[in-house]
Amino acid sequence: MDLAFAGIEEVAALFRKRKLSPVDLAKFILGRIDQLNPKLNAYITVTRDLALAQAKKAEAELFAPRGGKGRCDLGPLHGIPVSLKDNICTAGIRTTAGSKILEDFLPQRDARLVAILKEAGAVIVGKTNLHEFAYGATTNNPHYGPARNPWDASRIPGGSSGGSAVAVAAGLCYASVGTDTGGSIRIPAALCSVAGLKPTLHHVSVDGIIPLSTSLDTAGPLARSASDAAIVLRAIAGPGIFSAGPWSPRKVLSKPRKIRLGLPKEFFFDVISPEVRTAFDGAVKNLRRLGAQIKEISIPSLSTTEDAGNQIAWPEATHFHEQSGWFPKRAGDYGEDVRGRLEMGGKISATVYLEGLALRERFIHELSAKMRQAGVDALVVPTTPIPAPLIGEETVCIAERDYLARALLLRLNRPANLAGVPAISIPCGFTASNLPIGLQFIGLHTSELTLLRIAHTYELANPLNNRPPL
Secondary structure, three states, X not given: OOHHHOOHHHHHHHHHOOOOOHHHHHHHHHHHHHHHHHHHOOEEEEOHHXXXXXXXXHHHHHHOOOOOOOOOOOOOXXXXXXXXXXXXXXXXXXXXXXXXXXXXXXXXXXXXXXXXXXXXXXXXXXXXXXXXHHOOOOXXXXXXXXXXXXXXXXXOOOOOOHHHXXXXXXXXXXXXXXXXXXXXXXXXXXXXXXXXXXXXXOOEOOOOEOOOOOOOOEEEEEEOOHHHHHHHHHHHEOOOOOOOOOOOHHHHOOOOOOOEEEEEOOOOOOOOOHHXXXXXXXXXXXXXXXXXXXXXXXXXXXXXXXXXXXXXXXXXXXXXXXXXXXXXXXXXXXXXXXXXXXXXXXXXXXXXXXXXXXXXXXXXXXXXXXXXXXXXXXXXXXXXXXXXXXXXXXXXXEOOEEXXXXXHHHHOXXXXXXXXXXXXXXXXXXXXXXXXXXXXXXXXXXXXXXXXXXXXXXXXXXXXXXXXXX
């Protein structure tokens, strides 16, 4: 077993057999962070003292004699090193949101999901790099430096949860919690070859998370597999997704009786690189070999999702920064790209904002109606139309036409955010130059478990055991 890339269940089993101690594992992961973070820049803050204290507590609880005082087993995350995107508040620990404005901010309380992770016995090893205020798709951070893709350090990991994806992909933690407003969990998951799940809106508390767009913000797991993502989601999500009591991902995620998928006719394949299309077509063939029923489905209002997302997110972001007293008062302390978006948000009228909300309602209704009419449980689409661009690469050429890289990265992810439905990205291949490609499943409202089962079934049949060239 390669310990740095083992699954959460594997590590948990080693703890319970006393073949590995939580303290030794925490020291091992912290050592990897010391070794690799200077190159990858996945972490803004490493919480060494907290991690070692939590690992020591977990070890005492798990290793106490059976039936003895102090014996406690809190479940599969007990003693497992995890990380948090640095817009998630942690009591007494610097929470920068990737910004200069909050470079010395010490929250007085934990975000709700952090409190839940602590209750589950997780060991928090650090706060990960992100696009400034989670307002971008590259994690090319002007204040803390760019996070670097572990598959090619000259390329972006995607964003805004880029540091979280890098940490998971490079074996610098076993899972991370990120946020997703326009694809910010799934984009870096795809570009770094990990699993990333955006839950149904409001299924995971965003209390204590520095907001981007209050109507669209979600929080969810990045992990090395759908199984590991399920373990984290079960801990942080509200009731109703998983059954209560003891459970095993192997049993819960066992192959669904039928895999019924919709292949959208519109939007998703209008602009796509040849290598991504080839990998996606291969993934669809593999799904059919697994017995999946795949049918074309028409959802005409997909074409409205890009504009509607901007019409909602831009003014909501600007409003938050104005209410916080940061913008425009401290405009010079923002990176150029985020400052420009905040300026654009201030120019959107109330009428345009309300039009965006109306478009959203129509899209929610149409997406649900079309999927139910077609009898499909999820859509199958690419996660991003391009692999990871170079750091600083603003445009990407497809079919002899230049496109903005940021817009392309966001494009195929926004529909799930606008509809508030769950979506998961899992790895499905690599380009000729060994850059990861992601496969996305978009479900109906509250269908996280169905998506995880489909993703887990695909992963078991199509394992990708590649490791980044660290």
